[in-house]
Amino acid sequence: MASKAIFSTLRRSLTKPNRAVSRRHHLSTSSAATASEPYAGDEHAIVMKGVRISGRPLYLDMQSTTPLDPRVFDAMNASSIYDYGNPHSRTHLYGWEAENAVEVARIQVAKLIGASPKEIVFLSGATEANNTVVKGVMHFYKDKKRHVITTQTEHKCVLDSCRHLQQEGFEVTYLPVRTDGLVDLEMLREAIRPDTGLVSVMAVNNEIGVVQPMEEIGRICKEHKVPFHTDAAQAIGKIPVDVEKWNVSFMSMSGHKIYGPKGIGAMYVRRRPRVRLEPLMNGGGQERGLRSGTLATQQVVGFGVACELAMKEMEYDEKWIKRLQERLLNGVREKLDGVVVNGSLESRYAGNLNLSFAYVEGESLLMGLKEVAVSSGSACTSASLEPSYVLRALGVDEDMAHTSIRFGIGRFTTEEEIDKAVELTVKQVEKLREMSPLYEMVKEGIDIKNIQWSQH
Amino acid sequence: RQSRTFQQALFSNTLNLYTSFSTSSEKCGEETEKINVTFVDKDGEEIHIKVPVGMNILEAAHENDIELEGACECSLACSTCHVIVMDTEYYNKLEEPTDEENDMLDLAFALTETSRLGCQVIAKPEIDGIRLAIPSATRNFAVDGFVPKPH
Numbered sequence: 001m002a003s004k005a006i007f008s009t010l011r012r013s014l015t016k017p018n019r020a021v022s023r024r025h026h027l028s029t030s031s032a033a034t035a036s037e038p039y040a041g042d043e044h045a046i047v048m049k050g051v052r053i054s055g056r057p058l059y060l061d062m063q064s065t066t067p068l069d070p071r072v073f074d075a076m077n078a079s080s081i082y083d084y085g086n087p088h089s090r091t092h093l094y095g096w097e098a099e100n101a102v103e104v105a106r107i108q109v110a111k112l113i114g115a116s117p118k119e120i121v122f123l124s125g126a127t128e129a130n131n132t133v134v135k136g137v138m139h140f141y142k143d144k145k146r147h148v149i150t151t152q153t154e155h156k157c158v159l160d161s162c163r164h165l166q167q168e169g170f171e172v173t174y175l176p177v178r179t180d181g182l183v184d185l186e187m188l189r190e191a192i193r194p195d196t197g198l199v200s201v202m203a204v205n206n207e208i209g210v211v212q213p214m215e216e217i218g219r220i221c222k223e224h225k226v227p228f229h230t231d232a233a234q235a236i237g238k239i240p241v242d243v244e245k246w247n248v249s250f251m252s253m254s255g256h257k258i259y260g261p262k263g264i265g266a267m268y269v270r271r272r273p274r275v276r277l278e279p280l281m282n283g284g285g286q287e288r289g290l291r292s293g294t295l296a297t298q299q300v301v302g303f304g305v306a307c308e309l310a311m312k313e314m315e316y317d318e319k320w321i322k323r324l325q326e327r328l329l330n331g332v333r334e335k336l337d338g339v340v341v342n343g344s345l346e347s348r349y350a351g352n353l354n355l356s357f358a359y360v361e362g363e364s365l366l367m368g369l370k371e372v373a374v375s376s377g378s379a380c381t382s383a384s385l386e387p388s389y390v391l392r393a394l395g396v397d398e399d400m401a402h403t404s405i406r407f408g409i410g411r412f413t414t415e416e417e418i419d420k421a422v423e424l425t426v427k428q429v430e431k432l433r434e435m436s437p438l439y440e441m442v443k444e445g446i447d448i449k450n451i452q453w454s455q456h
Numbered sequence: 457r458q459s460r461t462f463q464q465a466l467f468s469n470t471l472n473l474y475t476s477f478s479t480s481s482e483k484c485g486e487e488t489e490k491i492n493v494t495f496v497d498k499d500g501e502e503i504h505i506k507v508p509v510g511m512n513i514l515e516a517a518h519e520n521d522i523e524l525e526g527a528c529e530c531s532l533a534c535s536t537c538h539v540i541v542m543d544t545e546y547y548n549k550l551e552e553p554t555d556e557e558n559d560m561l562d563l564a565f566a567l568t569e570t571s572r573l574g575c576q577v578i579a580k581p582e583i584d585g586i587r588l589a590i591p592s593a594t595r596n597f598a599v600d601g602f603v604p605k606p607h
Contacts, residue, residue: 118559141569274558276567285595289563
């Protein structure tokens with residue numbers, strides 16, 4: 001609770017609320033719909049990017065990033081000031097101390113995933129790890145292995161690296177997933193060819209939160225002797241991860257998804273049986289030659305501490321987050337109908353709840369939920385205009401894909417935040433449904449799928 | 457060059473004479489078994505040498521003036537004696553590399569699937585006729601073409 005007090009004072013001192021009095025302009029119906037409450041708490045109102053919010057929003061977007069755990073911050077702070085030596089300097093105390101700090105962190109990361117510290121390579125994040133593994137493995141074995149298998153719901157960095165490989169002449173199979181988001185194991189088995197060089201399946205999906213059957217996939221890959229890579233950025237510290245049980249050869253990890261700093265991640269590269277990869281960063285041969293460059297000691301230290309904390313608190317966090325997830329889902333379902341959970345409800349990480357609200361327009365829902373920081377699978381949140389490819393892979397209709405909201409619950413989320421989020425969501429959805437002609441028609445019993453929309 | 461190899465042959469023959477005398481109790485008149493090894497250097501030139509069984513490839517290369525650097529002198533602390541076994545068959549006949557050798561190999565330049573450290577490849581009759589390619593460079597940055605002399 002003390003940390004919360006520190007955080008709120010920090011926040012208040014850092015943000016300068018706009019005290020200018022402005023007149024309400026009802027420019028259009030959509031802005032009328034999204035106009036916030038009467039200006040009761042106007043002294044804390046924030047105006048940014050043309051949007052007025054009555055205060056700082058509730059943070060429910062833990063999949064995009066997590067706040068820094070204050071204990072991680074303490075460790076990083078001390079390390080930044082004192083461990084300023086280059087950890088690769090072999091000749092003096094400053095180098096030795098920095099190297100020590102890095103090696104301690106390496107052990108902390110390795111323990112979390114059941115690996116040996118010699119198998120951990122630090123780099124700038126899961127994106128770099130994914131790029132290094134996908135491109136590096138295929139480039140190393142390019143004479144014999146020309147095929148990669150991945151899923152249609154992978155993270156963009158894996159899919160883009162695969163597309164890049166396709167440009168170079170490799171073949172990639174993008175496995176479709178079932179409607180619950182899980183990989184079909186028979187399809188995977190059939191897709192493996194003698195020249196398959198890599199299978200890449202992420203452990204926990206960042207958009208819908210489903211947990212893939214890692215042990216079974218690992219078993220299939222071991223049978224066919226194909227290296228298995230997993231993007232475990234959303235999985236470590238949240239679900240039990242064991243590289244031996246899962247039989248993974250490569251794993252990508254990210255610091256800022258487990259209450260650690262941004263700009264740091266790690267790659268697990270199996271030593272026995274040895275799998276080789278061509279590095280993306282050439283240079284002095286640091287990190288087993290796989291990632292040259294000076295390590296950012298304080299980032300590494302922060303990542304290590306975050307992993308240790310995650311290991312200690314995983315069970316407790318799971319119970320807390322599961323409780324909050326049920327509170328959120330039940331709260332919304334009590335008041336609203338037509339709420340669909342995207343992805344399997346059983347094989348899922350509790351902290352990721354992706355909901356679609358039928359008969360509601362996605363962009364207006366997001367605009368109305370400005371007091372809750374969430375993410376959506378609709379077009380406006382991605383740089384390109386396409387709606388979420390993950391939801392499309394699940395077979396979700398375009399109209400439902402557009403209205404999906406991803407609620408991210410984390411270690412520091414409180415019950416009050418969940419209750420408020422439920423209240424705001426329900427209110428906004430009801431408001432939009434009131435205005436929606438489609439909802440009216442459904443209430444009258446008309447089947448929307450049979451309507452002939454006229455073409456202009 | 458012709459005369460040099462003739463001299464070398466003479467020299468090695470006399471050596472063999474001595475060795476055969478010293479081990480006469482075990483192998484009456486027999487020479488120590490030698491296997492054929494071919495080195496292919498970075499320009500594609502082939503060098504055929506004979507290596508006695510039990511000698512490691514790096515030592516054999518040095519004895520025959522082949523440009524294979526051995527900075528740590530067979531102590532598994534560098535990757536400069538990196539050689540590429542050209543035929544997968546022969547690669548499989550060699551013993552599995554240890555974790556330490558693999559760790560050093562990870563740092564080698566131009567690593568391939570059939571790479572080994574020369575100092576860890578011991579000559580044995582099964583690998584008679586093995587062909588080893590010398591990579592174009594080592595981890596040492598001799599981009600100016602500098603060739604270190606063997607110690």
